[in-house]
Amino acid sequence: MLARFTPVLRVRSFSTSRGVLQQAKTGSEAALSSCPAGTVLNLQIKKSGKEPVALEDHEYPEWLWSVLDPKAQLKKLQQDPLKMRKKQLRSANRDKIKQSNFLAKM
Known part of the structure; x- marks a missing residue:
């Protein structure tokens, strides 16, 4: 006899810092980093290099907080x-190439 398996629902959770959650609730415009200062970022590229550590928000350049903001980029x-023209x-060139490739498959 085959055993019935019930599907297991998996909830994906993302860890966020308390500051980011507070910013979302209050709707403030000040950008906050997603990890607290002193957190090891696990971005070591060279074997002999040190692991980078997150800094305080005020230690990062101001332009960094507007990189992912579409309104600021526009x-x-x-x-x-x-x-802008470039x-x-x-x-437009990318769209033209995609259309050309699509028509070539027909």
């Missing part, structure tokens, strides 16, 4: 029309 692009051309 505002930065609008200040430099040449970069990005538009790159996107």
Whole structure:
């Protein structure tokens, strides 16, 4: 006789720092890092190198907090029309290549 297995529901959880959760609740605009200062980041590249350690938020450059913000990036692009046009051309070229590849398969 075959045994019945019940499916196990797995809940994926992500660890976040208390500061990030508080920021999300309050809706404040100040960016906070996702790991507390002094946390080993496990990003060692060289065997002889040391493990990098997270710093305090004020020790990082200000531009770092706006890298993943699409509104800030768009505002930065609008200040430099040449970069914006280059990005538009790159996107249009990528779309053209995808369409060409799709039609070639037919």
